[in-house]
Amino acid sequence: MSYKAALRVWRGDDGQGELADYTVEVNDGEVVLDVLHRLQATQAGDLAIRWNCKAGKCGSCSMEINGRPGLACMTRMSTFEPAETLTITPLRTFPVIRDLVTDVSFNYAKAREIPSFTPDPSIGLGEFRMQQVDVQRSQEFRKCIECYLCQNTCHVIRDHPENEREFAGPRFLMRIAELEMHPADEADRREIAQDDFGLGLCNITKCCTEVCPENIKITDNALIPLKERVVGRKYDPLTWLGSKIGRRPQHDTPAVPARKA
Amino acid sequence: MAMTDIERLPYDVVVIGAGGSGLRAAIEARQAGKKTAIISKSLFGKAHTVMAEGGCAASMGNANPNDNWQVHFRDTMRGGKFLNNWRMAELHAKEAPDRVWELEAWGALFDRTKEGKISQRNFGGHEYPRLAHVGDRTGLEIIRTLQQRVVALQQQDAVEHGDPEAMIKVFAETTVTRLILDAGRIAGAFGYVRGTGQFLLFEAPAVVLATGGIGKSYKVTSNSWEYTGDGHALALLAGASLLNMEFVQLHPTGMIWPPSVKGILVTESVRGDGGVLRNSEGKRFMFNYVPDVFRAQYAETEDEADRWYTDPDHNRRPPELLPRDEVARSINSEVKAGRGTEHGGVFLDIASRRPADYILQRLPSMYHQFKELADVDITKEPMEIGPTCHYVMGGVEVDPDTQAASVPGLYAAGEVSGGMHGSNRLGGNSLSDLLVFGRRAGQAASEHVDSVSGARPAVGQAALDEAVTEALAPLERSGGENPYEVHAALQQLMTDQVGLIRNEGELQSALSELEKLRARVAQVSVEGGRAYNPGWHLAQDLRNMMLVSDCVAQSALERQESRGGHTREDYPEMSPTWRQVNLVCTVRGEDQVALARQPMIPMRGDLLGLFEVNELKKYLTEGELAGVSAGSAAAPEETR
Numbered sequence: 042m043s044y045k046a047a048l049r050v051w052r053g054d055d056g057q058g059e060l061a062d063y064t065v066e067v068n069d070g071e072v073v074l075d076v077l078h079r080l081q082a083t084q085a086g087d088l089a090i091r092w093n094c095k096a097g098k099c100g101s102c103s104m105e106i107n108g109r110p111g112l113a114c115m116t117r118m119s120t121f122e123p124a125e126t127l128t129i130t131p132l133r134t135f136p137v138i139r140d141l142v143t144d145v146s147f148n149y150a151k152a153r154e155i156p157s158f159t160p161d162p163s164i165g166l167g168e169f170r171m172q173q174v175d176v177q178r179s180q181e182f183r184k185c186i187e188c189y190l191c192q193n194t195c196h197v198i199r200d201h202p203e204n205e206r207e208f209a210g211p212r213f214l215m216r217i218a219e220l221e222m223h224p225a226d227e228a229d230r231r232e233i234a235q236d237d238f239g240l241g242l243c244n245i246t247k248c249c250t251e252v253c254p255e256n257i258k259i260t261d262n263a264l265i266p267l268k269e270r271v272v273g274r275k276y277d278p279l280t281w282l283g284s285k286i287g288r289r290p291q292h293d294t295p296a297v298p299a300r301k302a
Numbered sequence: 303m304a305m306t307d308i309e310r311l312p313y314d315v316v317v318i319g320a321g322g323s324g325l326r327a328a329i330e331a332r333q334a335g336k337k338t339a340i341i342s343k344s345l346f347g348k349a350h351t352v353m354a355e356g357g358c359a360a361s362m363g364n365a366n367p368n369d370n371w372q373v374h375f376r377d378t379m380r381g382g383k384f385l386n387n388w389r390m391a392e393l394h395a396k397e398a399p400d401r402v403w404e405l406e407a408w409g410a411l412f413d414r415t416k417e418g419k420i421s422q423r424n425f426g427g428h429e430y431p432r433l434a435h436v437g438d439r440t441g442l443e444i445i446r447t448l449q450q451r452v453v454a455l456q457q458q459d460a461v462e463h464g465d466p467e468a469m470i471k472v473f474a475e476t477t478v479t480r481l482i483l484d485a486g487r488i489a490g491a492f493g494y495v496r497g498t499g500q501f502l503l504f505e506a507p508a509v510v511l512a513t514g515g516i517g518k519s520y521k522v523t524s525n526s527w528e529y530t531g532d533g534h535a536l537a538l539l540a541g542a543s544l545l546n547m548e549f550v551q552l553h554p555t556g557m558i559w560p561p562s563v564k565g566i567l568v569t570e571s572v573r574g575d576g577g578v579l580r581n582s583e584g585k586r587f588m589f590n591y592v593p594d595v596f597r598a599q600y601a602e603t604e605d606e607a608d609r610w611y612t613d614p615d616h617n618r619r620p621p622e623l624l625p626r627d628e629v630a631r632s633i634n635s636e637v638k639a640g641r642g643t644e645h646g647g648v649f650l651d652i653a654s655r656r657p658a659d660y661i662l663q664r665l666p667s668m669y670h671q672f673k674e675l676a677d678v679d680i681t682k683e684p685m686e687i688g689p690t691c692h693y694v695m696g697g698v699e700v701d702p703d704t705q706a707a708s709v710p711g712l713y714a715a716g717e718v719s720g721g722m723h724g725s726n727r728l729g730g731n732s733l734s735d736l737l738v739f740g741r742r743a744g745q746a747a748s749e750h751v752d753s754v755s756g757a758r759p760a761v762g763q764a765a766l767d768e769a770v771t772e773a774l775a776p777l778e779r780s781g782g783e784n785p786y787e788v789h790a791a792l793q794q795l796m797t798d799q800v801g802l803i804r805n806e807g808e809l810q811s812a813l814s815e816l817e818k819l820r821a822r823v824a825q826v827s828v829e830g831g832r833a834y835n836p837g838w839h840l841a842q843d844l845r846n847m848m849l850v851s852d853c854v855a856q857s858a859l860e861r862q863e864s865r866g867g868h869t870r871e872d873y874p875e876m877s878p879t880w881r882q883v884n885l886v887c888t889v890r891g892e893d894q895v896a897l898a899r900q901p902m903i904p905m906r907g908d909l910l911g912l913f914e915v916n917e918l919k920k921y922l923t924e925g926e927l928a929g930v931s932a933g934s935a936a937a938p939e940e941t942r
Contacts, residue, residue, distance in 0.1 A: 054833070070560020072675070082786035086837035087830025091345070093526045096566045096671065098442065099348045115674055138497050139834040149346060153466055157454035158409030166403040167362070170418035176411045180436065183411060183443060187347055223409065256670075297457045297466075 043068045046076060046118070047126040050088070055137045055144075060128065061085075067118050073129070074102055074113035077141075089140035097254060100188030104141050105130045110190045110252050132193040133200070148189055151209045154237070154296045155216055159228035175224040182219035182263055184255045185212065191249035191259060197242045208239035211249035211259050218263035221270060231274045234267055237296040243268075306501070306770050308492075313339045313506040314751045315744070316491050318478050318533060321349035322441075322736030323716025323743070324512030325448035326401075330744025331510075332455050332470040336751055339504055340452070340472045341493065343528050347449045350514050350526050351736065354441025355569035355667065357423055357433025358737070359730035360398035364415050365422040365431035366614070371395040372912050373429055378731060379913075380595075381427040381625045382695070382724020383865045384881055384921040385546065388905045389702035390722040394731070394738050401737035402434050408454070410447040412436055424574040427625040427728040429599075430614070438569045438667045444733055476502065478532070479842055480769040481509060481540040481712070484759035488540070488711030492769040496839060499832020501770060505761055507754045508747035510705075511537060511698060511714040512740065516550075516854070519847045520691040520801070521793040524556055524567035530843035531850035533718035537698045538849055538889040542707040545720035546885055547696035547850070548857035549867040551727055552802050554579075554629035556690025559645040563675045565690040568650065568668060570729040572685075573622045575664050576611060577652035579633070580684065581641035587648075588621035591632035595876075595920045596624060627726040627866045630689040634802055637688070647688030653681055689802055693732065695723045695867055696857070699886060704746035705739055711750055711759070715743035725866025776841035782827030785840040792819055792847060800855050805872045809859040816852055820893065823848055852895045853887040860885055860897055878923040904929075 046067045049060040065080045074092055081088045092102040095114045102113040107121075107128050121127060135143035160169075191211040198204050209217075217234045220226050234240045247260045257263075315331040317324045320342035331338040342349060361374040374395035379386055402420065406412070412434045413421040422431040436443040456466035463469065478493035482503075491504045513533030517525025534544055555568040573579075581587045589607075592600045600621045601607035607620035622629065633648050643649060652661055658681035662669055665680070672678040672685060697720030698707050705713045716736045723731065776785070799812035823844045828837040863877040864870050884900045910918065910930055918930060 068561065070676075071562040075562045081836060082784070082790070086784065086786065086828055087835040089834040089836060093344055093348050093528065094350070094353050095526070096353065096563075097674065098439070098667070099344075099352045099526070101345065101348050117675070142497070142834050144497075145345070153453050153456060153460075157450060157457060160407060160409075164407070166400055166407065169403075169406050171411075171414055172418050173414040173421075176414060180411050180413075183436070183446060184439065186352070186442065220409075223411070226409075297460055 044123045046123065048076070048080065049126060049128045050077075050080070050141070051130045051137075052088070052140055053137070054139050058137070060130075067123075071118045072114055073106055073116045073118065073127070076118060077113060077129070089138070089142045091142045098186060100186030100254075103132055103188045103190050103193065105132060110193050112188060112190070112254050115254055132189070134193040134198055135189075145189055147205060148187070148192060148210070148212065151213045152216070154209070155213060155220070156228050156230055156233075156295070156297060158220060158223065158226055160225045161227055164225070169225055171224045178222045178262070179219045181257055182215050184257055185215065186255060187212065188254060190252040190254065194248045194252045196246065196248065197239070204239070204242065208242050211243070211264065214238060214240055214243065214267060215257070215259050215263040218267040221267065231271045233296045235271045240264070240268060240271060308501040308503050308766065308770070310503045310505060311339065313337050313504055315339070315508045315510065315747045316341065316504045316506040317510045317512055317744075318491065318536070319349065319512030319514060319716070319718070320344070320346060320472065321351040321512060321514055321716065322444055322448060322733060323740035324349070324510070325445070325452060326737050326740025327510045327512055327713075327715055327744035327747070328470060329448065329451055329455065330741045331748050334745065334748035336748045338470045339506070340470070341476050341478055341491070341504070342472060342474050343477050343496070343532075344475065346472045346474050347445060349445060350528055351441045351445040351733070353524070353526070353567065354444070354733055355438045355567065356425055356571040356574065357435035357440045357730050358398075358402055358444065358733035359425070359428060359432045359728065360402045360434060360734055361395065361430075361432060362399045362402065362420060362422065362434070364419040369430040369432060374398070374432065375909070376912055377428050378728060379724070381728035381731070382726055383876065384724065385865060385902070386724030387702050387721030388909055390739070392909060393702065393742070394722060394735060397738045398734040401734065401741065405444065405447050405737070408447050408451045410443055412443070423571060424623065425729045426570055426573065426623045426629070428730065433574075433730040435571070437663070438571050438665050440733065444737075473502070477839065477842065478536065479773050480765075481536050482761050482765045482769070483540060483709070484762065486541070486710065487754075487759045488709060489759035490761045492766065494773060494832070497834050499835070499838075501773070503761060503766065507758050508711045508713065508750045510743045510747050511712070511718050512716050512743075513718045515694045515717040516847070516850045517691045517694075518843075519792060519796045519851045519854075521797040522556065522565040523691040524553060524565055525691065531846045532843070533714060534697060534853070535846035535849045537707055537709075537712065537714065537718075538853075538887070539892075540709050540712060541888070542709045542712055543699045544853055544887045545696055545699040546725070546857065547694070547720075547853040547887055548861050548885065549695035549725045550691060550854060551626055551693040551695060551867045552630040552689035553692035554626055554633055554689055555650055555687040556692075557671075557676065557685075558647040558688045559676060559686050566671065566675070567690065567692065568685060568687050569665070570626070572650055572652050572665060572668060575652065576656045577650055578620070578622050578655065579629070580649045580651055581636045582643055582648075583641055586622075587636050587641070588624065588629065588632055591628065591635070592621050592624065593628060596628070600624065625726055625728060630802060631869060633689060643686045645686055647686045649684040650687045651684035653683055658682075693717060693727055695725060695727055696720045696854070703742070705743035706746055706750075711754075713743040713747050715739040725868060773842065776826050776828045776838060777832065779825065779827035782825040783822045785826045785828060785837055785844060788819065788822050788826060788844060789840060789847070791822070792844075792851060795819070796851055796854070800851070800858055803869050803871050804858050805870060806859065809855055812855045813852070813859065816848065816855060820848055849889065849893065849895065856895055856897045857885045857887065860899075878921060878926070881921060882923065882926075
């Protein structure tokens, strides 16, 4: 069965733009990305869309569909009424490059500030021994396809660009949690999670978890446990005593400077 | 920005492509102290490697201690029907374990065995459980690990040089349209930033092609938009050659319903983990399709096949785990015989064979994919599947040890290179191929940079002007052909006439249709400007897809036998004399593909000695067999 859908699609760049109206054919079983591709092939050859795999695995086609952040390749047209007008806009938190494509370089900059995986250097090739139960926690976070829907949705930075400097966003706080829970990692990122990456700004409203297309329990399994670890470190009497008598380092691994001033 | 402004960027090594092989090559070049650029058509971390599902083959012997490089080598050669570049297959089998373990040291978290080692799973064509994996998202784990390794190196550079991008920089959403030569040597690469249309010239004596495959020339494919054969075409246009382009792998299990998801991959792990193929009569038909060359290794009854999962030492493998080419052809035959499903495929059933929680743990992405896109719960119902264009075995002809193409300074690694997989790639051998040969290409490119120090090739103005003119042409024409329509016509043509089952008449017709399409491509015009304009981008990619399609069709017409990913209904037999022939394509002028036959280099004696003579008889000519006993007696070479 096929029908004609009414689409309002954001056209323009960061400076200016507007919603443009189109009528596009929709066929059985199609997703929003199929319809945008048909629009591109038949009516708007230069419509900018970012996409890759069209299978929910690469996290490229993030956009807002009727105001709801999602992957265009995994949003089925059957979830809308045929008579409904679909409004399709770029991610709101990031600057628009053109049409539905945004500049997500903020995320790559944050990724580079987090101290990398730090194993015991004496472990040779093939000598790591880890139990499934121990790797499973970090594995959940490594399912992340970096679609940045959580970053886009988190109210700490959505409409608050002033917080971007001190807040890494759910994706990268989760990356810190992933490294902290990695059974072979030896660095300690608990202090910088709070001081440099803004863990304290997260007030666990779970919006990130709700939009995650991989169904990762970002808040429950990454952010809250990370908060507990940070508190555990800050108020652990042994750590406090150790720092006083010089047995334990007072500061953990520093964040990596973005670029020399 | 004036129309023709070009930003010049000096580098030592330029890697085109940011999937597994590109990132691994770039890491190696940076670790060798070379200033390295990584160019990616997509964002960093989105390359096609993320779609690899099942795993990465390496004979670590964690699941079965009998596994070793010799067994992996044998499986790879059998899978490729002995047309593989045997030296590459040897290096691959020997080095894959170290490359996987290295990822672990960079933070990868593979699934584990009870002893805490990396877990290994069964896959088609592999004698033992051999695939390191993370559920069914192994490619994502590998690309993320390599991405994070690049970031770790950048963090070191931030400390040392004050700039994280001092020694290794990612140029995301950037396309290269031309390699530029100086007196026959690589001098640079020309391209544009997709977001702005800004032209870039990378001035470098070494270029590593790591651009992946060609699937977007076909209509039903598991490949993403990036797979337009860019590296294949760049190599051809620079004067390098392509090897055995007729071999295109159709993965037996792609989704077929609804139409919008047709082609999306369903991992082979479904079968490795116990799933079976059934026709519309409910029959496990694969038992009828075990070819003679594999008869000794595959079960003849369902009972034996089912026992194999728990007792592989005393039972033979289920025929569902035959190499991909065999399974894809069998599915095609069942459908043609009228035993297909409603939507023209067959059933892949794991629901009736494994408990729901096992399926959810082993195949979470498949569960998700079918639930979200097709309303099918794979723990309760069978999946409907059919063949989808997945991988090209053919590619840039390279030196097996260094990945060097015939043009000095040019290297190719991963899917864009040819030879390693022969006529058919085994599942799991792609991720390991990326790592092994990505590293080797990065190493050799770095050594090449050292060898030219002082006398670097220079980019001439004429070549640069031509590249600019070519890139701008579709924007300057108006009222011409729509690039999307021309692309759709090419995909239809390649799917209909150069697809799974081929014959002379259709291939000849395809070549004359390609000629007509070439005229249409020359008339493509696009609306809009240079900033993030997908119509303009596609217009550039069409040149590459046309060249590659021409090579595939010409090679397919030339090779009068059926082997691996090349099936001729008019020449259904595999021919030992054709096994001795490699088909090599080059380009004369701008778009005239020339095809030549080239003899296969005979396999080294100690490697031949790894096979039983009875097995070799199925592949080799009488003449070759006469030399086998003498060859096998030769002292084995280094076994590192």
